[in-house]
Amino acid sequence: MALSKPLFSRLLPISLRVPIRPQHRLLCLATPTDLPDAPTDAAAERRRRKRRLRVEPPSSRGPVPQRTPGGPRPGSNRNALKLPEPASVLSGKRLDLHRRILTLIRENDLNEAALLTRHSIYSNCRPTVFTCNAVLAALLRQARYADFLSLHRFVTQASVAPTVATHNLFIQAYCDCRRPETALEHFRLLLKDESPVLPSPTTYRILARSLAENGKLDLALELKDGMLERGLVAPDPQVYAFVMGGFVNAGDGDKAVSLYEELKEKLGGGPILDGVVYGNLMKGYFLKGMEKVAMDCYSEVLGEGSEVRFGAVSYNMVLDALGRNGRLDDAVQLFDRMCTEHDPPRRIAVNLGSFNVMVDAYCRVERFQDAIEVFGKMGERRCTPDALSYNSLIDWLGKNELVGEAEGLYKEMGERGINTDEYTYVLLIESCFRVDKVDDAVGYFNKMFDVGLRPNANAFNKVIDGLVKVDRIDEAQGFFDLMPEKEVKPNIASYELLLRAYTNVESLDDAIKMAKGILLDESVVLSDELKALLEEALEKEGRNGDMAKLYEDVEMEKAEAAARAAEEKARAEALAKEEEEKKKAEAKAKEESAARASRAAIDAVLGRKREAENDESSEGTNVEEAQVVESHSDTVGTAGEQNEGDDQKQESGDASSQVIASSS
């Protein structure tokens, strides 16, 4: 048997499939990594880049290697490991459906888009995986994680074979929810031998970023090393930049710099032409106290004749490095240059982030008027500040007692239709308390409920804290008591604020009540410090015995609660058992009736055969047994496994046709 080419390539170690030679490395570095932020521009740029790549010799940037279309090895579950459909299926009716769904997404009717996707799955016009991906991506953009996961599960169960993009979306979803470890578990599935899809550079970038942002630096390094070892993707400057950023945030400038050096070496020792690494490199040097080296690096990569490519994002990182390290003048200068270079849609050198970084830089040196001015200039670049932009400026203004300005921005959000979030209100509450506008602060807190936001325990604590500080403890207690009604669990800080307040004003009965609350709440513990505080206060009042009594009461109440819980549990268990028995009986009945039906079908066929041939053959029994097993395996996977190796049987055939096939 001659080895087909795809099969042959499957047998090669992965690292040999895509040769990476030094000259190709340079090519791949020369590709811009910064894309315009408007989606249409981004798409255009991507297409253009792809066209460019088509005429260039194969480089490591070429299409991600996919495992051979020869299908998974025998013995594996076909449904879980199906290869994704090729792009050519996006034609005819399925393309029409795709377009319809894209239109719905554009009109921001995601519910309808998701619904149409689901309904089409079992119709004669199945959505392609590309269509599913588009809907999933839209849900993710809007942070609708529950809907995302639900649709993802639905299309997976309907065995729409995922592409890398599908996996990346799934991984991104978990990363967005700050659960990089779960994302990592999913990623590991892609590395298994039997996975038909391989990770792409994007996969590594998403994970590296999330791991670094969440301080999982060991895992980030492990991921990066895995990227190098497997050689599925070339050493990626973006991945390195993310990991470097993680170490910068942890204050480890040495490690950030050494990662840069490692990347440089991996890429052949020449200058790294992707500007994405330099912001964090400079921050690394600043952290090490090497200001001069940082600034030398700055003038080198951004000076005359530098080949290093910068897009908005890479610029922003350098801008931030300058702004955070007392180099505002340089930052202003760079920002001006960026604005001059900015020439959309051809060249995107400024984006929303650039403004945010500049606002931050001005605020850091308390030049608030300049900050507000830059903030206002966003409109000129057709950038709209979002909640985060507003929040961060409101934060700075509030912290510096410029409450009027902060409130002005809040009003502006309303006028411009920019959605405030819980954090906006928390910032305003803090600002008002800081300048003793207590009623205004309380007003902002209540406003949250009016506009349908859901303050968390932290937000409650802010208002409780503020009220306690101006001795309005009753009102503070009122908000504490409101928490259960709003389905918010108090945390230890919530209890502590009131416990301290009560001991301070010597309302010891109330203090004891709070302590009791802590002791009865399984999710918090009474710290030794708080305990000592209460004990001391009680002692001073000659109520030494009350502490012991508190513990006795708590023990008693706990015992009572435990007894109630046990009773509850026993009742629930009995109920569950009953339910299970019922289900078992039902299943048994179903099985029996199915067996009867199957036997009847077989008898009918065999009977007919006997009539025809007048034959006494007993061959039917084997078939019959196999058939019963087949008709009762609900899960496609196990049915598939059982069928493996049984070449007599068709995979998809209904009961009677199989019986006929094997008995004739």
Next chain:
DNA sequence: GGAAACTCTG
């Protein structure tokens, strides 16, 4: 409690 990166294709 807070930064912008980008993946499949018609």
